[in-house]
Amino acid sequence: MLAVAVKPLVLTLRLWWRFWPQLVAMVLLGIVFGDLFMQVAARAALLNHMAGLALLTLVALTQLIVTVAMFQTLLPALPAVRAAQQAAQGESETGPAGGSARLARMITVALLPFFAYYAAWGFLGDTVRQYSRVALDMAPFGEGAGNVLDVLDSRWLIVSVVISWLIRRFATAMQKRGGSRSFWQIVVVICETNWIFIGLYVISRWKDEAIAWIMSRNIFSALQAAADGATHPIAGAFAAPMVPVEVTSVDTTTRLVNLFFYMLLPVIWLVLAALIYGYDVRDDKELMRVHRRVERLGERYRAIPKFLRDFAEHFISGYRSRYLPIANGVRITLSSGVVLIVTLIVGYRLIDWLAAWAWLGMTRLIGPHELDTWQVLSEGVSLLFGSPFQDSSTGILVEPLRISFLAAILETAFALPKRQVGESGQPSGPTSPAEAQHA
Amino acid sequence: MTAEALDRNNRASERKWRRRSLWSLLVLIPLALAVESYDSVKALLGNNDLFPRRVAWGESARFGGSDWKLTDLRGAFGMSNLPPDSVPVLADFQVKIGDPDLQKLWLGCKIVLVDKDGRRWSPTSIVSLKTPDNVGNCISAIFSGAKSGDTLDLRETFLVPKEATKSVRPSVSVASERPRFLLFQLEKD
Numbered sequence: 001m002l003a004v005a006v007k008p009l010v011l012t013l014r015l016w017w018r019f020w021p022q023l024v025a026m027v028l029l030g031i032v033f034g035d036l037f038m039q040v041a042a043r044a045a046l047l048n049h050m051a052g053l054a055l056l057t058l059v060a061l062t063q064l065i066v067t068v069a070m071f072q073t074l075l076p077a078l079p080a081v082r083a084a085q086q087a088a089q090g091e092s093e094t095g096p097a098g099g100s101a102r103l104a105r106m107i108t109v110a111l112l113p114f115f116a117y118y119a120a121w122g123f124l125g126d127t128v129r130q131y132s133r134v135a136l137d138m139a140p141f142g143e144g145a146g147n148v149l150d151v152l153d154s155r156w157l158i159v160s161v162v163i164s165w166l167i168r169r170f171a172t173a174m175q176k177r178g179g180s181r182s183f184w185q186i187v188v189v190i191c192e193t194n195w196i197f198i199g200l201y202v203i204s205r206w207k208d209e210a211i212a213w214i215m216s217r218n219i220f221s222a223l224q225a226a227a228d229g230a231t232h233p234i235a236g237a238f239a240a241p242m243v244p245v246e247v248t249s250v251d252t253t254t255r256l257v258n259l260f261f262y263m264l265l266p267v268i269w270l271v272l273a274a275l276i277y278g279y280d281v282r283d284d285k286e287l288m289r290v291h292r293r294v295e296r297l298g299e300r301y302r303a304i305p306k307f308l309r310d311f312a313e314h315f316i317s318g319y320r321s322r323y324l325p326i327a328n329g330v331r332i333t334l335s336s337g338v339v340l341i342v343t344l345i346v347g348y349r350l351i352d353w354l355a356a357w358a359w360l361g362m363t364r365l366i367g368p369h370e371l372d373t374w375q376v377l378s379e380g381v382s383l384l385f386g387s388p389f390q391d392s393s394t395g396i397l398v399e400p401l402r403i404s405f406l407a408a409i410l411e412t413a414f415a416l417p418k419r420q421v422g423e424s425g426q427p428s429g430p431t432s433p434a435e436a437q438h439a
Numbered sequence: 440m441t442a443e444a445l446d447r448n449n450r451a452s453e454r455k456w457r458r459r460s461l462w463s464l465l466v467l468i469p470l471a472l473a474v475e476s477y478d479s480v481k482a483l484l485g486n487n488d489l490f491p492r493r494v495a496w497g498e499s500a501r502f503g504g505s506d507w508k509l510t511d512l513r514g515a516f517g518m519s520n521l522p523p524d525s526v527p528v529l530a531d532f533q534v535k536i537g538d539p540d541l542q543k544l545w546l547g548c549k550i551v552l553v554d555k556d557g558r559r560w561s562p563t564s565i566v567s568l569k570t571p572d573n574v575g576n577c578i579s580a581i582f583s584g585a586k587s588g589d590t591l592d593l594r595e596t597f598l599v600p601k602e603a604t605k606s607v608r609p610s611v612s613v614a615s616e617r618p619r620f621l622l623f624q625l626e627k628d
Contacts, residue, residue: 021460028467035474076449137478372483379476383468396468 004412005343011408012347015077016401022073023400030066030394031383034059042134049149050160056131057194060124061107064114064193067403068106071276074407080415081277081407104185110276111189115196124200161198164191266348267341273406337416344409351405355398359385488549488610489618496626503545503613504538509623510592514604515568524601527566528552530609532593534580541581547614548577550595553622555606562595570594577611 016023037058045052075082115124132149168191175184250258362381369377378387386395494500499508511531518527530550538544552560562576574592575583585591599607608628612620 019457021457021464025460025463025467028464028471031471032467032474076453370487372479372486375479376476376483379479380472383472383475396471 004337004339004416008340008343008405008408008412009347011411012401012405015074015404015408018077019073019404020400023070023403024396026066026070026073027394027396027399030062034062037062038131038134041131042138045131045135046139052131052135053198054160054164054194056127057190057197059127059131060115060197061190061193064110065103065107067114067272068110068276069103070400070403071273071407072103072106074404075277078277078407078411078414080411084414085277104189106276108185108189108192110272111192112196114272115193115200124197161195164194167191262349263345266345269348269402269406270344270409273410277410340409340413340416344406347405347409348402351398351402355385355395358397359387484618485614487618488551488612488620490620491610491622492619494621494623496624496628499533499535500621501537502611502621503548503616504536504540505544506535506537507611507621508533508535509609512607512609512623512625515566518566521566521598525598526601526604527563527568528597528599528604528607529568530595530597531574532609532611534591534593536585536587536589536591539585539587541583541585544615545577545581545613547612547617548581549612550577550593551610551612552597552599552607553610554599554603554608558603560597560599560603560607563598564596566596566598568596 037055041052041055041059043052044055128149168188171184171187171191175188359381362385363378366377366381382395384395384397386398492500492502494507494509496509499506501507509530510533511529513529515527515529521527530552532550550562571592574594576593576595580591580593583591595609597607608622608624610620610622
């Protein structure tokens with residue numbers, strides 16, 4: 001049991017030692033290009049707000065590409081993950097792809113979940129905020145440029161999505177015709193990123209508005225009052241007394257919810273890693289076998305009239321063939337034992353925690369200076385350890401370690417004897433005809 | 440190709456990329472640092488007086504488009520109603536206007552006293568000494584509408600501890616010239 005916990009830690013250090021120059025170089029490239037694209041986007045926003053927003057997509061895309069490339073770099077040192085990939089490749093009869101095409105495919109696969117994660121953790125808002133700040137710096141008091149974010153509330157957003165959809169269609173057509181395939185692949189990826197980015201941000205804004213609207217209705221407060229009255233009939237009758245903040249305590253439910261989200265982040269990152277490595281594992285039979293009910297769901301889906309199914313497939317088929325394998329990879333990882341998951345959560349948070357303390361320790365070491373001097377020094381410290389005040393910033397000492405750790409956990413999960421036995425005992429069947437078509 | 444040869448090939452390419460990455464760090468680390476800290480460095484240089492330009496006693500120096508000259512620096516001893524051990528110090532300048540666009544060139548004008556330990560004192564308004572009508576200060580000069588070739592008399596009043604009066608020297612800085620600033624020397628220096 002202890003071996004399962006220690007193995008990923010040893011592997012992390014070994015991976016880090018073997019690949020640190022490549023990983024650090026990639027993080028640095030990500031920082032440079034991210035900053036560059038941010039400036040370009042802000043400059044473009046001064047000319048046209050929509051163009052600025054479209055270019056902002058590149059900032060988030062840079063982050064995704066760097067992450068994917070880092071995981072890809074570690075692949076040669078992960079024999080179990082590679083074996084699983086190769087086995088799946090043999091099954092689905094996809095030929096070996098070249099390096100850049102592979103990377104492009106991995107990015108396409110990771111796009112939607114990555115952005116969903118990005119939005120859910122508020123990084124999307126962070127990026128947009130940073131962007132509006134840079135634009136405001138360039139045009140003090142919004143002179144000439146106005147509010148660069150006003151397009152987010154306008155109907156022109158639909159036009160932007162339509163344009164990127166048209167470009168994407170054109171790119172896929174060109175891709176089919178042959179020619180520079182990987183170039184068109186990149187265009188497709190950028191277009192998809194664009195609407196996912198815009199879409200998610202708009203949805204999150206509309207969600208806020210919808211909630212605000214509901215909250216502003218009297219119905220809700222009446223309901224709430226009724227509910228309060230029902231749950232605390234007597235306490236509600238008295239005005240709440242003033243309580244000093246030191247004496248107040250966080251109730252258990254809040255604490256549990258916080259703990260849940262605290263533990264969720266490492267798991268989500270592991271899912272991202274599994275999805276980046278697992279894009280080749282195409283087999284929905286294994287997934288469908290999870291539960292009889294899921295199986296029945298699949299049967300019921302097949303019973304739907306064909307024209308309806310075609311209509312639905314038209315929209316989801318691409319995503320289905322992309323995400324089924326991922327669901328598989330995730331299932332494999334999450335079912336690999338409690339010890340490994342606990343190691344993941346504790347280890348991931350430990351890296352975070354140590355990075356934050358290293359940041360703090362460094363500030364103590366440097367000592368007090370004037371604010372302007374400190375501002376410059378803090379940039380150097382943040383480059384090393386990432387900034388604790390900026391969620392999406394990555395330090396060159398921390399990020400490679402984090403990625404190595406996630407890869408090590410995944411490798412350990414794939415190498416577990418339990419899984420190997422399970423695989424040989426239950427050989428997965430051939431892929432369904434529908435899957436083969438989309439593959 | 441056999442699996443062994445393929446493996447050897449991969450190893451060689453990995454070593455190659457490791458070496459390349461190591462070399463690229465030499466460029467990437469300073470580059471990333473420069474990109475990240477560009478705005479902060481700009482703010483640091485634009486807001487602070489970092490590099491002094493010493494001006495000998497009796498000489499004038501071109502600064503912010505005009506010629507600055509320190510004409511007097513003296514303490515006004517024996518005043519009442521002041522904190523104990525503090526002395527008002529008056530610094531007088533004569534400025535011959537060159538470029539008359541003072542609102543741009545003299546923006547953020549700051550005259551301070553610096554002592555030998557690097558301590559700084561800003562002008563005070565606690566001490567109100569009578570000044571002739573034609574004597575202004577740095578900020579009022581910006582809006583005086585002075586033309587090229589005019590000579591302005593400027594005076595700033597400071598309140599410094601008695602022990603610092605021996606070593607204080609006046610310095611002048613404006614936003615258009617920062618991080619450089621003028622540090623005037625006295626006759627005895």
